[in-house]
Every structure is written in C-alpha cells, then in structure tokens.
Amino acid sequence: MKNRWVLFVPLAIMGLLFGAFIYRLTTPAETLIQSQWINKPMPLFDLPPATEGVAGLKSSQLADGKPRLVNVFASWCIPCRAEAPQLEALKAAGVPIDGIAIRDRPEDVAMFLREYGNPFDRIGADMQSSVQIALGSSGVPETFLIDGKGIIREQIQGVILAEQVPEIVAKLEAMK
Amino acid sequence: MKAQLLVLPLVAIFAVPLAAQDRLPPAPYAYQQLRDPAKEAEAKELMETLRCLVCQGQSIADSDAPLAGDMRHEVRSKLAAGESPDEIRKWLVARYGNWVTYDPPFDAATALLWFGPLIFLAVGGWLAFGRFRREPDAANDAGEGGAA
Numbered sequence: 001m002k003n004r005w006v007l008f009v010p011l012a013i014m015g016l017l018f019g020a021f022i023y024r025l026t027t028p029a030e031t032l033i034q035s036q037w038i039n040k041p042m043p044l045f046d047l048p049p050a051t052e053g054v055a056g057l058k059s060s061q062l063a064d065g066k067p068r069l070v071n072v073f074a075s076w077c078i079p080c081r082a083e084a085p086q087l088e089a090l091k092a093a094g095v096p097i098d099g100i101a102i103r104d105r106p107e108d109v110a111m112f113l114r115e116y117g118n119p120f121d122r123i124g125a126d127m128q129s130s131v132q133i134a135l136g137s138s139g140v141p142e143t144f145l146i147d148g149k150g151i152i153r154e155q156i157q158g159v160i161l162a163e164q165v166p167e168i169v170a171k172l173e174a175m176k
Numbered sequence: 177m178k179a180q181l182l183v184l185p186l187v188a189i190f191a192v193p194l195a196a197q198d199r200l201p202p203a204p205y206a207y208q209q210l211r212d213p214a215k216e217a218e219a220k221e222l223m224e225t226l227r228c229l230v231c232q233g234q235s236i237a238d239s240d241a242p243l244a245g246d247m248r249h250e251v252r253s254k255l256a257a258g259e260s261p262d263e264i265r266k267w268l269v270a271r272y273g274n275w276v277t278y279d280p281p282f283d284a285a286t287a288l289l290w291f292g293p294l295i296f297l298a299v300g301g302w303l304a305f306g307r308f309r310r311e312p313d314a315a316n317d318a319g320e321g322g323a324a
Contacts, residue, residue, distance in 0.1 A: 129246035136271030
C-alpha cells in the first residue's frame, strides 16, 4: 500500500481540469483578431474620394516622410462617433490623419463629417473592404500608426481613448 | 395616448437600425458564383475553411456579415484572376494569422493535436503491456507497479 497516493491522481486531474474550466469561464479568451501586417509596408491601393470636397487616398501618399495615422472608420459605425473628439485632439496636436471609409456612401460620409467634425486630410472610399482586408483589419474603428516611409508600425483596435492621445503623439514623434 | 401606442409599433417597423449596418449593396462576388464551375468549386472549398472575422464561429461561406461577403468577393476575384487557393489562404494568413484558417498548418502550437493521440496510444499500450506481462506472476511483484 506504499503507493496509495496514486489513488488521488484521477482526483487531481479532475481538479486541474475544473480549475482550467473555471479560469476560462471567468476570463474569456481574447476575441480581438490582431493584424499580422505590422512592420510591413502599406498595401498598395488607390482609393477614390469617399465624399465631395475631401481628397481620396493613395498608398504612395503615405510615404512622404511624415509619420501619420490612418483611421479605418465608417459613418454607420457608432463607436466611431465616440472616437471623433480624440481624433480632433490628435489633429490639434499636429498629427496628420488620413481616413479609410469602409462600405460607405458619399452622402453618409458627408453627414458624418458635418456632425462629428473632419480631422482627415484625405479619405479614401473602401467600398468592398478590400484595403481593410489587405491591412488585416477586422472591424471599425481601427487606427494604424504609419512611419514616414509608409511602414505600418502599430495597430490600435477599437476607439482611441482620451488617455491614449498623448501616447500616440509621442509615438509618432519618435518615428520622425 | 392611444394614438401614440398605435404609432409606436409602426415606428419600430420602419426604424432604420443605425448600429453597425452599412447601406451599400453586397460586393459583386459576395453572393454570386464564378462562371467557371471548377473555379467556383475551388472557391467554395476554400471559403468553407476560412474563418469569419465578425461572427467568429462561422466560416466566411456561412456568414452573412458584410465583411464576410467582402472576403468572399476577395477570394472569388483572386481565384478568377488566376491565383491558387493555397496562395489566397497564405495571403490571408499573412494578414490575420492562423486564426483565419480552419486548416491550420503543422507547427509548435498544433503539434500536440497531431501527436496527442499517438502519445495517449503509446502510454495506454505501455500500461496495458505492463499489466498483461505481470499477470502470470502477479503474486511475486505485488505492490511494485502501484497502479496495478
């Protein structure tokens, strides 16, 4: 009977399994799918203007030596409205911002800009999400930090929070 | 008051859901098959093993999410342009990681899935072998294996 502890092995395994289940139930797995297209050049694209009065966006324009943000948004995206003040703050801090409007109509984009402000230098219309897919982006809003050479350095998924603004300004400054 | 109550359902019926719903028609190849049946068969096979980014339990072939439709358009357009299903899968994996494919490659993370059954079989075989071998002279080495 010297190996009586062996009898407790099944119980211990059950305990471990139980612990694992409880852990996963209380801390659900991350469901955000991060882009793997980081530290890689911007995919080639040439998007027409998303609305009247604002220029469209070409990938070659993103390698002009100035680090910038590319904001993937849509007028139908409710969280994008909440993000508008932070984009304004970034623009006020001197950060160039370009937009990519996903599956949007020109009149809807115009209304969105009228209501929530226009921090964008250029907005390209991505009617079939093709640039979004090429970027490895899985939703709106998402923001990409682009260095002066047109290389994507970071992806921010979801709404930019007010406390992230100084951090983003500093990061872009460091890329100069 | 009564009139208001009558109006409410009407408002509900005609209300446009504002949230997360774009107003563009689906991309051409989202719901339309390729002309070439052989290519469409390839597309179908590929799309059934690509994961939808929005409704994460479904393949893009199953999902009606706009982004899934756009991904189907992307897949069919690329196939029509002559790319192979393998190239398209690699193209997507380079952007979304192995997460996007239901046919993950063999690597460190999936090794246990492939070898797990073999390992369990080996352990089981080893245990069984030990037991069967001990049977005839069990009296002599009782207590040695413990598990027996």
